[in-house]
Amino acid sequence: MNRMNETDVQTIEVALGERRYPVWIGRGLLGDGARWRARLRGRHALVVSNTTVAPLYLERLARGLEGLQWSSFLLEDGEAHKSFANVGRALEALALLGATRDACVIALGGGVVGDLAGFAAACWMRGIDFIQVPTTLLAMVDSSVGGKTGVNLPSGKNLVGAFHQPRAVVADIDTLATLPDREYRAGLAEVVKGAAIGDADFFAWLEAHADTLAARGSAAIVETIARKVRYKAGVVARDETEQGERALLNLGHTFGHALETAGRYTALLHGEAVAIGMLLAARLSERLDMSHADDTGRLLRLLERLGLPVAMPDGLEPEQLLALMRLDKKNTAGTLRLILWRGIGRAEIVAGVDEDAVLATLKEARARTS
Structure with a gap:
């Protein structure tokens, strides 16, 4: 540093x-x-x-x-x-x-x-x-x-x-x-998540400074932490107990938590699971005609530059992951309620997500790794 x-x-x-x-x-x-x-x-x-x-x-x-x-x-x-x-x-x-x-x-x-x-x-x-x-x-x-x-x-x-x-x-x-390199990179996934949710300018800043962040430059780290904390502090102030806007902070988490649970909390670090989960959420958003492939591509390239995993681990079954996603705390009335996006910086809460579309997204992701 x-x-x-x-x-x-x-x-x-x-x-x-x-x-x-x-x-x-x-x-x-x-x-x-x-x-x-x-x-x-x-x-x-x-x-x-x-x-x-x-x-x-x-x-x-x-x-x-x-x-x-x-x-x-x-x-x-x-x-x-x-x-x-x-x-x-x-x-x-x-x-x-x-x-x-x-x-x-x-x-x-x-x-x-x-x-x-x-x-x-x-x-x-x-x-x-x-x-x-x-x-x-x-x-x-x-x-x-x-x-x-x-x-x-x-x-x-x-x-x-x-x-x-x-x-x-x-x-x-x-x-x-x-901090080991793997854990440091896992933390960068949460930074990317914050920008992907609601700050397109910050996302562009991360793209411009990805190499410095990967090299652990102190000034860039402090700026990154401060910008992410300011954003989260504002969201928490408006919605402390996650009745609405704060749920947006879970972009990629429903997929990610399922990946962590299926791996018995040992296969992936939390940030690694969030990175993969964000990409799955972006691909599902594409499938639902909410977003464009260009945004998914920018997310993929930034995660890769920061040294984060972008593929599902081997041996995980899409049906098992979907079953675990049904247990997520954000779900309501027995239907999937996910955080998806309409492009970088424009996340939203989507209720009643079609399970067939989720399963198709998971199967497609598994096929990429096989």
Whole structure:
């Protein structure tokens, strides 16, 4: 990464009526305890992390917790560990700590850690504070902002959860230095998704800066995170609990979650599944005469330049994927409700999508990989 001054911190405020919280983006934030310690209201803190991230960053975070009663709870790394069983273990850790209603849960890690830690915080004594300290690009640009928390079931991803907003989000891009290339690229999928939904100018900016982003240029990363967070913060402010507009943020997710579930949460990273899912949604939009092949082509080329997968993994049956899509939370009245588009920057919610068209799109995608 090219260097960037530690004082160059961008602050974006998420406003939800009278409730507000900051998203800080920059370098050196993890050790800046004076900044985020002020968001803790009580004397107890539980740091939830995983066995990959904690050895790298827990000690640095702990310096800001001096004088508090705190402990840590570590997950094994991976989506498969975002489970009810681990929520129970996190709650037991809060009990052993003697955490009171002014306690705080601190999520130090990627999306799995943030989702599970936030859900545990929402459950403990019917809701206590938590702070998001995302250490992956995907979590920085998406899952750490907006208050969605939850866990997976064998039958589907994120079927159980709660809306529970953090007290702050601390996005220290120094943590990206230890992020494997595959996980970094997976985070870029969520960036592309935000632009594809509602910001054609940002999509064009990503096309112009794809090589710099792929090379992890610091200034481009901060600009990318900030633009994506500003967009999401605006959507969340207008529709906190996903009654309408916020559902647009799920472009590609119905396909993607089915791919993740079919692969038992081990075959694809979330961002990889979203990349493939977006492309499937674009191709379905074409099939339904909603969009043009030129837009699908631009999406395909950008994903490929960023090093993201664009083909379905081998061994997945279209009928199985369609069955899993029927379990998606956005569906209503027993019909598929998908996020599709009319071209770059023009996503929309489409109810009653023809299942035959979905199945044909999946079969066509499988044929491309065979």
